[in-house]
Amino acid sequence: xxxxxxxxxxxxxxxxxxxxxxxxxxxxxxxxxxxxxxxxxxxxxxxxxxxxxxxxxxxxxxxxxxxxxxxxxxxxxxxxxxxxxxxxxxxxxxxxxxxxxxxxxxxxxxxxxxxxxxxxxxxxxxxxxxxxxxxxxxxxxxxxxxxxxxxxxxxxxxxxxxxxxxxxxxxxxxxxxxxxxxxxxxxxxxxxxxxxxxxxxxxxxxxxxxxxxxxxxxxxxxxxxxxxxxxxxxxxxxxxxxxxxxxxxxxxxxxxxxxxxxxxxxxxxxxxxxxxxxxxxxxxxxxxxxxxxxxxxxxxxxxxxxxxxxxxxxxxxxxxxxxxxxxxxxxxxxxxx
Amino acid sequence: xxxxxxxxxxxxxxxxxxxxxxxxxxxxxxxxxxxxxxxxxxxxxxxxxxxxxxxxxxxxxxxxxxxxxxxxxxxxxxxxxxxxxxxxxxxxxxxxxxxxxxxxxxxxxxxxxxxxxxxxxxxxxxxxxxxxxxxxxxxxxxxxxxxxxxxxxxxxxxxxxxxxxxxxxxxxxxxxxxxxxxxxxxxxxxxxxxxxxxxxxxxxxxxxxxxxxxxxxxxxxxxxxxxxxxxxxxxxxxxxxxxxxxxxxxxxxxxxxxxxxxxxxxxxxxxxxxxxxxxxxxxxxxxxxxxxxxxxxxxxxx
Numbered sequence: 001x002x003x004x005x006x007x008x009x010x011x012x013x014x015x016x017x018x019x020x021x022x023x024x025x026x027x028x029x030x031x032x033x034x035x036x037x038x039x040x041x042x043x044x045x046x047x048x049x050x051x052x053x054x055x056x057x058x059x060x061x062x063x064x065x066x067x068x069x070x071x072x073x074x075x076x077x078x079x080x081x082x083x084x085x086x087x088x089x090x091x092x093x094x095x096x097x098x099x100x101x102x103x104x105x106x107x108x109x110x111x112x113x114x115x116x117x118x119x120x121x122x123x124x125x126x127x128x129x130x131x132x133x134x135x136x137x138x139x140x141x142x143x144x145x146x147x148x149x150x151x152x153x154x155x156x157x158x159x160x161x162x163x164x165x166x167x168x169x170x171x172x173x174x175x176x177x178x179x180x181x182x183x184x185x186x187x188x189x190x191x192x193x194x195x196x197x198x199x200x201x202x203x204x205x206x207x208x209x210x211x212x213x214x215x216x217x218x219x220x221x222x223x224x225x226x227x228x229x230x231x232x233x234x235x236x237x238x239x240x241x242x243x244x245x246x247x248x249x250x251x252x253x254x255x256x257x258x259x260x261x262x263x264x265x266x267x268x269x270x271x272x273x274x275x276x277x278x279x280x281x282x283x284x285x286x287x288x289x290x291x292x293x294x295x296x297x298x299x300x301x302x303x304x305x306x307x308x309x310x311x312x313x314x315x316x317x318x319x320x321x322x323x324x325x326x327x328x329x330x331x332x333x334x335x336x337x
Numbered sequence: 338x339x340x341x342x343x344x345x346x347x348x349x350x351x352x353x354x355x356x357x358x359x360x361x362x363x364x365x366x367x368x369x370x371x372x373x374x375x376x377x378x379x380x381x382x383x384x385x386x387x388x389x390x391x392x393x394x395x396x397x398x399x400x401x402x403x404x405x406x407x408x409x410x411x412x413x414x415x416x417x418x419x420x421x422x423x424x425x426x427x428x429x430x431x432x433x434x435x436x437x438x439x440x441x442x443x444x445x446x447x448x449x450x451x452x453x454x455x456x457x458x459x460x461x462x463x464x465x466x467x468x469x470x471x472x473x474x475x476x477x478x479x480x481x482x483x484x485x486x487x488x489x490x491x492x493x494x495x496x497x498x499x500x501x502x503x504x505x506x507x508x509x510x511x512x513x514x515x516x517x518x519x520x521x522x523x524x525x526x527x528x529x530x531x532x533x534x535x536x537x538x539x540x541x542x543x544x545x546x547x548x549x550x551x552x553x554x555x556x557x558x559x560x561x562x563x564x565x566x567x568x569x570x571x572x573x574x575x576x577x578x579x580x581x582x583x584x585x586x587x588x589x590x591x592x593x594x595x596x597x598x599x600x601x602x603x604x605x606x607x608x609x610x611x612x613x614x615x616x617x618x619x620x621x622x623x624x625x626x627x628x629x630x631x632x633x634x635x636x637x638x639x
Contacts, residue, residue: 015481018474018477018478019478022482022487023490026490026493026494137623137627140566140623141566141570141620142616143573143577143615143619145577145590145593146593146608146615149597149600149608149612150612152600152601153600153603153605156601157600157602157603157605270483271483273485273486274483274484274485274486274574275485277485277486277489278578292489296489296493296579296580297579304489304493305490307486308489311483311486312481312483315481315483
């Protein structure tokens with residue numbers, strides 16, 4: 001088992017190398033002068049030349065690449081021009097906000113999509129199956145920033161149920177003590193129900209927006225794999241042995257149906273991490289996505305580069321975790337290798 | 338003749354398809370349409386969108402860039418069907434005119450990736466070996482990024498223009514096209530008609546272009562339709578965060594962004610109409626893609 005995990009970890013190495021090369025290329029090899037990007041919009045020729053020298057851009061590419069990797073190994077992603085802060089510190093301090101939003105959204109969409117997919121498969125051709133199909137097609141067609149705005153209009157402006165889309169916490173509240181960076185968990189640890197409630201109210205609309213987006217692929221996959229399993233031989237045997245409908249569906253079909261769904265999660269994360277940027281912009285959510293957008297508008301390239309790299313590494317790690325989880329759930333994967 | 342050979346080459350994996358009476362693609366198309374009227378509706382929508390892209394700028398009632406401070410922030414009326422925005426510009430005219438830009442971005446990027454990714458994939462599947470390893474490695478590396486994030490990075494690095502949005506959209510779609518083309522070319526590389534072409538003295542590149550490529554086109558058409566919707570969404574998302582298209586150019590994503598500020602104070606029409614247009618366009622392409630898949634590949638029908 002350990003050897004297998006080790007082998008799987010090794011497959012990540014070429015991917016990470018590829019990711020680092022691409023993020024390096026984004027600044028150095030593509031047309032355009034990176035010194036101008038790094039110098040920002042208000043640069044003079046002298047300052048550009050100076051930056052070119054400090055960045056080592058006058059040296060040959062392979063040397064530059066070695067320096068880039070060396071900086072990365074020391075956890076240095078450069079400094080932001082607009083705030084002067086180191087990019088690593090800023091990304092680290094903003095990451096929990098994005099992570100809390102994305103994970104909460106994933107929980108919401110799993111909680112809705114999995115039962116929906118199961119019901120659609122069990123009652124194939126019924127109204128719930130049609131709802132599932134509509135959700136699956138509509139979900140992939142919705143521009144996530146547009147859904148977010150619609151939700152704001154309905155729940156904030158029309159109904160007044162949700163607070164204004166101005167970030168993680170209303171200005172009247174102080175953030176909870178920083179244990180995990182997740183306001184919901186930190187608030188609970190502080191035993192501060194008021195803050196948890198306020199944070200939850202801010203979180204629910206952006207998480208719902210992201211969740212609706214992730215709903216479609218999960219529901220579609222659950223339905224498809226449940227359908228395949230419900231007609232399989234061992235389910236028929238279980239039924240013929242007189243097991244209750246509930247046992248057959250939950251114990252026999254559902255547990256096996258979850259395997260392809262977990263694989264789909266890899267793709268879902270690719271969507272979620274991208275859509276995160278748009279949702280954070282709509283809800284003024286202080287995560288790494290809005291950090292990158294602010295930097296993009298200011299032509300401040302170091303944070304954008306750091307953001308792309310962080311997201312890619314995060315995504316690779318998530319895929320790795322999904323693979324591991326798959327091995328834990330399905331013993332066959334472990335045996336066959 | 339190629340057609341029958343293509344079906345025969347798949348025989349080991351798929352049972353032969355019973356062809357409908359009439360034995361023509363039109364007979365089959367009619368059958369699919371009858372079974373799934375949604376495809377027909379999607380095709381109708383597509384015609385409307387294409388028309389709006391073609392003649393939109395010549396038929397709209399107002400100049401999409403002309404502002405009218407007296408008539409600013411008006412809710413939909415008979416004079417302004419979709420209302421007016423902060424500068425008093427007519428939203429209906431802007432939404433219709435924007436169709437062309439969004440359509441052109443999507444079509445160009447899909448054409449680019451079809452040429453680049455499609456050919457690379459065919460070569461990888463047909464030649465195997467090093468070509469295959471290089472193409473697959475490039476595709477894997479692109480897939481290692483969350484795709485929208487990579488598109489943001491590419492536009493930021495190449496420069497903030499519409500052309501670069503097209504390029505970024507093409508690059509993030511590369512793995513999809515390369516993989517499909519690779520798999521399809523791989524299946525056909527030892528097919529009867531390919532061997533016949535080889536025996537009659539055709540060079541490898543000639544076989545690739547005259548035998549493999551035409552046989553893969555139907556599958557690639559499905560891919561095109563499915564990714565068109567994604568390409569439009571991606572481009573609109575990039576311009577929503579302020580990349581590529583600059584105001585005051587009418588474009589759906591940027592128009593939604595312009596309406597974002599006012600939707601909180603209740604002026605819903607500025608964001609709603611361009612957002613709905615975007616949604617309908619993407620929906621239409623997705624439905625069309627599903628319909629086309631049924632038409633081209635009955636085996637994979639869901």
